[in-house]
Amino acid sequence: MNIQHSKELYKEAESHIVGGVNSPSRAFKGVSGGTPVFMEKGEGAYLYDVDGNKYIDYIGGYGPIITGHAHPHITKAITNAAQSGVLYGTPTALENNFAKKLKDAVPSLEKVRFVNSGTEAVMTTVRVARAYTGRDKIIKFAGCYHGHSDPVLVAAGSGPATLGSPDSAGVTSNTAKEIITVPYNDIESYREALKSFGDDIAAVLVEPIVGNFGIVEPKPGFLEKINEITHDAGALVIYDEVISAFRFHYGAAQDLLGVYPDLTAMGKIIGGGLPIGAYGGKMNIMEEVAPLGPAYQAGTMAGNPASMSAGIACLEVLEDKQLYDKLERLGRKLENGLQRKADDAQVPIQINRKTGALTLYFTSQPVKNYDNADATNSLHFSTFFHSMLAQGIHLAPSKFEAWFLTSAHKEEDITATLDAAETAFQAIKNS
């Protein structure tokens, strides 16, 4: 595959933009190097690069693009919003409409606030929990990623883990001291942490279904126990649903799992591809937020008409239940096919899948926490990744990221992906 123009653009990018990318996850550091491909068009399940190559896309913009690229209903909503002026600095009816729609879909959101990114949403839930409880410490789980605000860049998964810097430089030791990290799916470690720091804990922050050391589901009873132990200690439960909200069904993962937090952070899908974040939860806790309460949070772009319009339009598309049935059907076909091809090539893999999101790990051991994911074979992943890319299959360049199907993917895309995977597994076998 000729990617000459991408190579030239990357060289140029490196002289203007740090590392040539605006988010480290897009660099190829986790796959033994190579040139990030420069895309110029997305349509349905496909991306087209600057050299005219076509790819079946499984990144989906790292999650937001669940209805496929340039979905006509969402594109129309964004176009209409742009034609009406993109920012007023006043409230709009769109914000009310979207807030009502989100609250209807996720009943634990008694009040919401829109922000511009998942990072902001999580960062503010932490601040609000501290304001409400009058305590400072937060418990999080190793390898979960909650954006790039200072406190959550301790033992972070996703991009930081890929770059080998889960504890970012520049986070003060005092900030790091406020964060206690325990392994995901290990309730005894969690209980111990609360025993040791109980009265100082403001909240626990958790991805109810993990997306950032691959897709990892909670063990039965794990989230229920977290709620019980946390509330007994007078602390709050925060769910980071930036990846999981509207990913597996119309609503948040909490509604699928039947376990409910005090506060929830969301982003990605709810913006239909435009920048967004939202947080919300119990009324009395949310009333800590300015202008009602003393916890300050603001935003020039917060609730902007284009993001609101795109988000409403995206949810309108997602209201069709058949869409999630399709994601399940295609996800199952992809999972089964990948497993079969790997078995044929005698390459040990594990696949964790939930509906249309999956992670293929190069290991023979089940992956239930970050250490399991970290221990998987990075060289095999790099070989697989580069072989797939050269065959027009666009995966995230990290063994910690998920593959995201969209409602635009077709059966034939899965078949083409499995054909490519056969070659990629053979490349590993011959390496």
Ligand SMILES: Cc1ncc(COP(=O)(O)O)c(C=O)c1O
């Ligand atoms: C679970 C989770 N929380 C928070 C974030 C941060 O969101 P954003 O990149 O929109 O700031 C992400 C992804 O980046 C995420 O996956």
Ligand SMILES: N[C@H](C=O)CCC(=O)O
């Ligand atoms: N896994 C991250 C968020 O979900 C990827 C986004 C990024 O780091 O650019």
